[in-house]
Amino acid sequence: MATTPHHAHWSSRWTFMLAAVGSAVGLGNIWKFPYQAGLNGGGAFVLFYLVFVFLIGLPVLMAELSIGRRAQRSPVYAMEQVAREEGRSKYWVLLGWSGVIGGFLILTYYSVVGGWVLAYIAKATLGFSGFDADTSRAAFNALAGDPVEPVVWHVAFMAITVAIVAQGVKAGLEKAVKLLMPTLFVLLIGMVLYAAVAGDLAAALKFLFQPDFSTLFFVTTIDPVTGTEIQTFTITRVLNALGLAFFSLSLGMGTIMTYGSYLTKDVNIARSAATITFADSAVALMAGLAIFPIVYAVGLNPDENVGLVFITLPIAFGQMTGGAIVGPAFFFLLAFAAITSAISLIEPMVSFVEERTGGRRPNIAVLIGFLVTAIGLLSAWGQTNNLLGDVSVFGVNFMTAKGYLTDNIMMPAGGLFIAIFSGWFISRKNAMDELALNDGAFRKYYFLVKYVCPVAITAVFVSVLFF
Numbered sequence: 142m143a144t145t146p147h148h149a150h151w152s153s154r155w156t157f158m159l160a161a162v163g164s165a166v167g168l169g170n171i172w173k174f175p176y177q178a179g180l181n182g183g184g185a186f187v188l189f190y191l192v193f194v195f196l197i198g199l200p201v202l203m204a205e206l207s208i209g210r211r212a213q214r215s216p217v218y219a220m221e222q223v224a225r226e227e228g229r230s231k232y233w234v235l236l237g238w239s240g241v242i243g244g245f246l247i248l249t250y251y252s253v254v255g256g257w258v259l260a261y262i263a264k265a266t267l268g269f270s271g272f273d274a275d276t277s278r279a280a281f282n283a284l285a286g287d288p289v290e291p292v293v294w295h296v297a298f299m300a301i302t303v304a305i306v307a308q309g310v311k312a313g314l315e316k317a318v319k320l321l322m323p324t325l326f327v328l329l330i331g332m333v334l335y336a337a338v339a340g341d342l343a344a345a346l347k348f349l350f351q352p353d354f355s356t357l358f359f360v361t362t363i364d365p366v367t368g369t370e371i372q373t374f375t376i377t378r379v380l381n382a383l384g385l386a387f388f389s390l391s392l393g394m395g396t397i398m399t400y401g402s403y404l405t406k407d408v409n410i411a412r413s414a415a416t417i418t419f420a421d422s423a424v425a426l427m428a429g430l431a432i433f434p435i436v437y438a439v440g441l442n443p444d445e446n447v448g449l450v451f452i453t454l455p456i457a458f459g460q461m462t463g464g465a466i467v468g469p470a471f472f473f474l475l476a477f478a479a480i481t482s483a484i485s486l487i488e489p490m491v492s493f494v495e496e497r498t499g500g501r502r503p504n505i506a507v508l509i510g511f512l513v514t515a516i517g518l519l520s521a522w523g524q525t526n527n528l529l530g531d532v533s534v535f536g537v538n539f540m541t542a543k544g545y546l547t548d549n550i551m552m553p554a555g556g557l558f559i560a561i562f563s564g565w566f567i568s569r570k571n572a573m574d575e576l577a578l579n580d581g582a583f584r585k586y587y588f589l590v591k592y593v594c595p596v597a598i599t600a601v602f603v604s605v606l607f608f
């Protein structure tokens with residue numbers, strides 16, 4: 142194994158697990174999953190999301206971890222090296238590049254939402270007493286539409302992220318993650334229980350878990366001339382579910398490959414990947430269960446879009462006893478979860494530039510952080526009623542456009558090529574050695590990576606072109 146001499150390693154399997162779960166669990170689970178489930182019609186979408194997570198996400202996660210660990214280098218060099226060792230085209234390196242750039246692009250809007258979370262820590266300390274659907278929505282719209290406040294928090298969010306990355310992922314991340322990830326988990330359970338008692342649990346369960354496939358495959362529009370409802374067949378929502386599965390597991394962009402590169406040989410990749418996948422989808426479902434009972438109890442709509450979490454939860458915090466403590470604690474832990482994910486989004490690019498130039502990590506981190514912050518202004522100002530709110534890219538605002546490009550195109554495409562590379566271009570023997578699985582388990586993995594992932598992802602892509 143060609144190991145770069147100074148390449149760091151996690152201090153134990155446990156710290157790797159926490160860092161990987163820290164990367165996976167973030168705004169994707171707690172902000173994006175609920176609002177996407179709301180926009181895409183609920184049950185059937187959630188079912189597809191879960192199927193994609195386990196049938197496609199889990200094998201791709203294992204594949205990414207194996208490539209990273211085998212090469213012990215950042216994604217660009219990892220792809221270059223493994224392709225060379227397997228006697229394959231040097232163009233596989235492009236996959237590493239797309240990850241470095243994709244992580245960067247995601248972070249330019251991720252950090253704006255992270256900034257909203259920071260803003261809500263401050264707001265939660267002042268309390269949300271008396272918040273109802275209208276006041277809460279107005280408060281969120283006032284924040285998102287303000288030209289200055291979200292920018293200040295976006296800068297703060299990036300500054301914290303950069304400060305940690307500058308110290309190196311290991312030193313910066315391990316300590317914090319050990320305490321705060323488990324705390325977030327416990328707090329979420331508490332919020333689910335609260336919502337079950339205080340909210341409309343039955344309506345939430347029905348929305349999240351009773352699949353109505355017509356909501357997934359058909360969108361309803363009103364004919365402007367005749368006023369009649371038109372049902373149009375669509376695959377876009379299936380692609381949204383696929384994109385969300387990749388997003389919430391941090392896949393297809395080299396993030397997990399980078400984390401795999403800090404792994405030692407004795408870690409069981411399959412078992413770790415399964416744990417990460419379970420923890421990640423559990424957090425998404427818990428977030429849904431904490432939010433939707435409140436949505437129905439206070440007369441909000443599931444399709445509040447990007448504001449859903451920020452509008453719904455303050456109402457609950459305003460009503461519950463101890464809300465003045467639980468509220469700030471929740472947003473603090475969410476901010477923390479978002480930061481551990483943001484770190485993993487910027488890390489592939491930072492470690493690449495570090496390996497490439499031999500430059501000092503703190504300088505590189507600051508420079509890249511600065512670029513992300515600058516481009517991120519477009520996402521902050523592109524919100525409805527904000528400075529660039531009227532500017533549209535393909536009919537949507539900047540943040541939505543970047544989200545579509547990264548989640549629905551780059552990530553599934555990245556996952557597709559990682560699956561193809563791992564299934565068809567790495568020799569079976571090498572794949573088996575790296576995963577160290579027994580025959581039966583390996584055969585299942587190989588079948589998924591080699592056939593199921595490429596066929597399923599391609600099928601979704603191709604059908605979206607037609608519908």
Ligand code: TRP
Nearest residue numbers: 165167168169170389391394396
């Ligand atoms: N998974 C993270 C979340 O759910 C976001 C994230 C971190 C990510 N690293 C990634 C998404 C790499 C795609 C690729 O919030």
